[in-house]
Amino acid sequence: MPQRTKRIQDLVVFLAVLGVGTLLVLRGVPAESLATIAVAVSGLYAAWRGHGGPPQPPTSR
Numbered sequence: 001m002p003q004r005t006k007r008i009q010d011l012v013v014f015l016a017v018l019g020v021g022t023l024l025v026l027r028g029v030p031a032e033s034l035a036t037i038a039v040a041v042s043g044l045y046a047a048w049r050g051h052g053g054p055p056q057p058p059t060s061r
Contacts, residue, residue, distance in 0.1 A: 006049075013045060 017038070024034055
């Protein structure tokens, strides 16, 4: 079930970014600015998703 929740979150975020991008294009925002915004937002989303927490030190046997 957690995998399904992540997929739904990804879909919602994708549709939201697509919608905002469409609105910005329709309002006349230059493509260069839109590309910069898209890269910044994708970086923030990737950082938010993360890998489940900070790295853990290796355990010794």
